[in-house]
Amino acid sequence: xxxxxxxxxxxxxxxxxxxxxxxxxxxxxxxxxxxxxxxxxxxxxxxxxxxxxxxxxxxxxxxxxxxxxxxxxxxxxxxxxxxxxxxxxxxxxxxxxxxxxxxxxxxxxxxxxxxxxxxxxxxxxxxxxxxxxxxxxxxxxxxxxxxxxxxxxxxxxxxxxxxxxxxxxxxxxxxxxxxxxxxxxxxxxxxxxxxxxxxxxxxxxxxxxxxxxxxxxxxxxxxxxxxxxxxxxxxxxxxxxxxxxxxxxxxxxxxxxxxxxxxxxxxxxxxxxxxxxxxxxxxxxxxxxxxxxxxxxxxxxxxxxxxxxxxxxxxxxxxxxxxxxxxxxxxxx
Ligand code: NAD
Ligand code: TDX
Numbered sequence: 001x002x003x004x005x006x007x008x009x010x011x012x013x014x015x016x017x018x019x020x021x022x023x024x025x026x027x028x029x030x031x032x033x034x035x036x037x038x039x040x041x042x043x044x045x046x047x048x049x050x051x052x053x054x055x056x057x058x059x060x061x062x063x064x065x066x067x068x069x070x071x072x073x074x075x076x077x078x079x080x081x082x083x084x085x086x087x088x089x090x091x092x093x094x095x096x097x098x099x100x101x102x103x104x105x106x107x108x109x110x111x112x113x114x115x116x117x118x119x120x121x122x123x124x125x126x127x128x129x130x131x132x133x134x135x136x137x138x139x140x141x142x143x144x145x146x147x148x149x150x151x152x153x154x155x156x157x158x159x160x161x162x163x164x165x166x167x168x169x170x171x172x173x174x175x176x177x178x179x180x181x182x183x184x185x186x187x188x189x190x191x192x193x194x195x196x197x198x199x200x201x202x203x204x205x206x207x208x209x210x211x212x213x214x215x216x217x218x219x220x221x222x223x224x225x226x227x228x229x230x231x232x233x234x235x236x237x238x239x240x241x242x243x244x245x246x247x248x249x250x251x252x253x254x255x256x257x258x259x260x261x262x263x264x265x266x267x268x269x270x271x272x273x274x275x276x277x278x279x280x281x282x283x284x285x286x287x288x289x290x291x292x293x294x295x296x297x298x299x300x301x302x303x304x305x306x307x308x309x310x311x312x313x314x315x316x317x318x319x320x321x322x323x324x325x326x327x328x329x330x331x332x333x
């Protein structure tokens with residue numbers, strides 16, 4: 001059965017990846033609702049057929065726009081968010097507006113129209129783990145967010161759970177680990193270092209570089225979300241991860257090596273305030289209950305392909321770079 005999906009934030013990194021994935025793997029049609037903030041880019045949807053994808057420029061916190069689009073959709077996948085921790089430390093206010101009020105606005109529309117909703121969230125809601133802790137996050141880990149960004153994502157998850165329980169909204173939640181791949185904004189760690197190197201600037205590691213992130217290719221995130229949308233139990237949360245733990249130092253050294261440079265050729269800069277030490281996902285529920293498996297198992301190959309994408313798409317990222325670096329320079333990073 002073909003569906004009509006409403007994808008919020010579908011002009012951003014992961015949302016646009018999901019739209020590409022849906023077009024390739026289903027017969028569904030898609031409406032993207034995106035405010036086209038600094039992080040959204042229409043060209044991330046270029047090349048997709050107009051007959052199957054429509055972009056509506058609008059705010060997920062605008063009840064009139066959201067009501068109309070939700071009423072016309074069979075299901076909603078909610079990616080729209082302010083997504084960058086460093087920005088949330090400079091100015092938290094848009095994070096509260098989009099991540100909390102935006103999610104509330106969608107939930108109210110889903111409640112009115114009885115529409116299925118899948119909410120996209122992050123492993124950062126669980127706070128962090130010690131570097132030597134043998135444990136990983138599971139669906140039972142208590143929430144303990146550290147940054148304004150992760151606190152608003154945690155709050156949005158709580159709103160979804162409350163709307164499921166109190167109003168019977170047909171929602172699921174997924175909390176994914178760090179994504180990498182094409183079309184990620186150059187403010188984020190991996191694209192920042194790749195594009196720095198392309199411009200002759202040394203990579204910049206926060207603190208000691210010992211912090212660990214659990215990397216997953218964006219296309220694997222998309223396949224997992226589609227699986228939860230199709231087969232997830234209403235009211236449940238699913239953790240998404242692909243066993244990709246690496247220290248930031250390891251990632252930078254690999255980028256340098258893949259780009260033909262000395263792996264030690266990077267700088268240590270001011271640490272992020274409140275910097276989470278380590279994230280690690282146990283995705284057993286998703287794997288055993290829904291039979292999901294990641295397709296990208298070789299991080300080095302995925303990273304090499306991502307480097308190639310930035311080399312081939314300088315026109316996509318070049319205009320974002322100077323304004324992004326000016327913000328970092330102001331905080332010594
Ligand atoms: P992104 O910043 O690249 O994209 C966000 C998109 O949302 C942009 O297109 C932006 O224009 C749009 N947007 C922002 N405010 C809006 C508003 N008020 N109304 C409508 N659209 C708005 O972010 P991303 O990295 O693609 O993350 C997408 C989602 O995935 C977020 O919910 C994020 O919390 C979650 N997530 C991200 C990661 C990661 O590694 N990047 C990991 C887990 C979960
Ligand atoms: O220049 C840098 N140097 C550096 O060492 C930057 C930009 C980051 N870092 C470090 C900070 C983190 O330990 O690299 C790691 C990754 O940083 P980000 O790309 O900013 O990601 P993170 O803060 O881990 O959050 C990401 O994953 C979870 C996404 O941005 C979130 O949206 C998602 O919820």
